[in-house]
Amino acid sequence: MLETEHREHPGHRxxxxxxxxxxxxxxxxxxGDDTTGLRGWADRLAELLAAADPALRYANLAVRGRVARQVRAEQLEPALALRPDLVTVVAGVNDILRPRYDAAEVAGELEAMFAALTASGAHVVTLAFPDLSKIAPMARPLAPRLTDLNARVQAAASRHGVTVVDTGGYAVTTDPRLWTVDRLHAGPLGHERIAAAVAHTLCLPGSDDTWTHPLPPLSAPGTVQALTAELRWAAGFLGPWIGRRLRGRSSGDGRSAKRPQLLPVGLTEPQAPDPSAASGR
Structure with a gap:
């Protein structure tokens, strides 16, 4: 078990x-963006956790483009070395999008991470994915893969005491206003909702089920408008993505984790040593 002593509050850890x-x-x-910085649901969740306990330290080892095998190979050991008491593990969509997809292999990589992290004493949380075909109709052939992966993740999670947050269980999660124009990444509102979903599952103070509530009605596009939008999406995002795959390239090539060390939530760089502490003053 971890050496950290947890202070229990009513209803949440x-x-x-x-x-x-x-x-x-x-x-x-x-x-956000690579110039001003990325925020994302994990950062937002860390902020909510820090509001409950300012002593929280947070690290984010995620790197874009990684498949489940790479997440395990590159991120699991560094994560264990940080001795976390809370871990989120979310991977698999990049695997689903590839022509060569082995469901058992992907689920096995995720389960290996679940097993190692829970054995270390950490509380592990993962997500069930929403239906991609409702976000990008041209991705409808991938829907069976996603449904199957969600089921495999649920089964693996139950074997290891991992918490599954079913963000795909509510219609609002496929509302286009929660997604960016590439339809593969959540936008700011989507990231906010994911963080709220995890916070609600963890029973954080002030959290509730408002993340499940639908947005105001959105007028449906006409047939021609919808078809035009699909063709533009295919040309602008799907085509280039397939091209990178065929060339063996990834959006994460040459990138490393944005926050590899445990730091207070408000910090993005390690604190400089305190000279007075070194001199005994």
């Missing part, structure tokens, strides 16, 4: 070391 593992969604793509 207080966490002091939160580590996020995953791909672009956890890195925060779609919420």
């Amino acid at each position: 207080v966490y002091e070391r939160y580590v996020a593992l995953g791909d672009s969604q956890t890195e925060g793509v779609g919420d």
